[in-house]
Amino acid sequence: MTAVEVSGLTKRFGSLVAVDRMDLLIDREIFGLLGPNGSGKTTTVKMLTTLLAPTEGDATICGHSVTGNPLAVREQISYVPQDMAVDQKLTGRENVVFFAKVYGVPHPRETADEALAMMDLSSRADDLVRTYSGGMRRRLELAQALVHDPAVLFLDEPTIGLDVAGRKRIWEHIIALKNRGMTVFVTTHYMDEADQACDRVGIIDGGRVVATDTPSALKATVCRDIVSIRTDGTFGGQLPEGVAFLGRTDDELRFEVDNGEEAGLSISRALTRDGMTIRSVSIRQPTLDDVFLALVGEQDETAAFDVGQFSRMLRRRA
Numbered sequence: 001m002t003a004v005e006v007s008g009l010t011k012r013f014g015s016l017v018a019v020d021r022m023d024l025l026i027d028r029e030i031f032g033l034l035g036p037n038g039s040g041k042t043t044t045v046k047m048l049t050t051l052l053a054p055t056e057g058d059a060t061i062c063g064h065s066v067t068g069n070p071l072a073v074r075e076q077i078s079y080v081p082q083d084m085a086v087d088q089k090l091t092g093r094e095n096v097v098f099f100a101k102v103y104g105v106p107h108p109r110e111t112a113d114e115a116l117a118m119m120d121l122s123s124r125a126d127d128l129v130r131t132y133s134g135g136m137r138r139r140l141e142l143a144q145a146l147v148h149d150p151a152v153l154f155l156d157e158p159t160i161g162l163d164v165a166g167r168k169r170i171w172e173h174i175i176a177l178k179n180r181g182m183t184v185f186v187t188t189h190y191m192d193e194a195d196q197a198c199d200r201v202g203i204i205d206g207g208r209v210v211a212t213d214t215p216s217a218l219k220a221t222v223c224r225d226i227v228s229i230r231t232d233g234t235f236g237g238q239l240p241e242g243v244a245f246l247g248r249t250d251d252e253l254r255f256e257v258d259n260g261e262e263a264g265l266s267i268s269r270a271l272t273r274d275g276m277t278i279r280s281v282s283i284r285q286p287t288l289d290d291v292f293l294a295l296v297g298e299q300d301e302t303a304a305f306d307v308g309q310f311s312r313m314l315r316r317r318a
C-alpha cells in the first residue's frame, strides 16, 4: 500500500487557491516539497496531517483517508512543525516520556530511551533541555516524533536555524529513518540539502506542483552548462546566439549554454556593451537551484525568507 497518495487535493481560502489539484504518490522515500514563500507547502502538510480540511480532493496515508478517517491517519503519522514545543525546564528524557504517555505507548520509559538512542541523545538524556544546542533540540523533537513508530514522518524545515554540522547530522538521522522503512515528507528552503538527501522532490509554485522527480533527473532537464555572472546595471536582454537566460537572483544573472568556457566570454562582452559592470563570472554544472529558478522564476531573496519567523526560531533555539 502506498504510504502517501494525494489526489486532486485543493485548498481555497476565499478566492485564493493555496493548493491547486495536487496529485502525488510517495512511498518509503524522502520526498522534499520545495517552493517559494506562500507557494502552499505548509497548507499541503496541514491537510496531509489532518490539521486542515481540504476544499476538494483527498489524500490517503497508509490507505486511510485524511477526510474520511483522520483518527486512523493520525495513528500512522508524526508531524514535526518548525516551532514544535519542547519543555526547556524538563530533561530530554522527561520530554520524550511525556510524549510517549500522551500517545498511550505501552512502555513509555523504554520506548523513550530507544528513541533517544536512535537520535544519539542517550548520554545527555538526563540533562535539562535548556542546556542543549539547537541541533540537539531538533534531534529531541525527532525523538518525540518517533515514540509511536509512525509510518510517515512530516518535517517542516527540519534544518532551519542550525549550523552546517547540525544540519548534516539531522539529515543523517532522517536518511537512517528512511533506511528503516519510514516515509519522510519534508519541506525545505535549502536546495543543496534537498539535492543531497531527498530521493525525489516536488517543486510547488502558486499551489501547483510544476515538477516531480529525482534531483538528478530534474537537473538533467537543464542539461547544459550554467554561466553565472554577478553584475551591476540593468540587463537589456540582448544575448549571443545559443545562450538562454535562466533567471536572476539579486545581482546574479544565470545563463544556460552548451559550452560554458566559450560562452562566458561572449556573454560578458554582451553585458559590458549594455553598460553593465561585471563583478565575477563562474561556469558550473546545473544544480537543483538552477532547476528551481528555471521553473519558478525570479525570487526576491528577502521575500523568499521570513526573517521574523527565522529570528523567532533562532531565539527559541538559543
Ligand SMILES: Nc1ncnc2c1ncn2[C@@H]1O[C@H](COP(=O)(O)OP(=O)(O)OP(=O)(O)O)[C@@H](O)[C@H]1O
Pocket (backbone or CB within 6 Å): 013, 016, 018, 035, 036, 037, 038, 039, 040, 041, 042, 043, 044, 306
Ligand atoms: N488560514 C489562512 N487564511 C488565508 N490565507 C491563507 C491561510 N493560510 C495560508 N494562506 C495563504 O495560502 C498561501 C499558501 O500559504 P502556505 O503557508 O501554505 O505557503 P508556504 O509555501 O508554506 O509558505 P512558507 O514558506 O512561508 O511557509 C499563501 O498565499 C498564504 O497567505
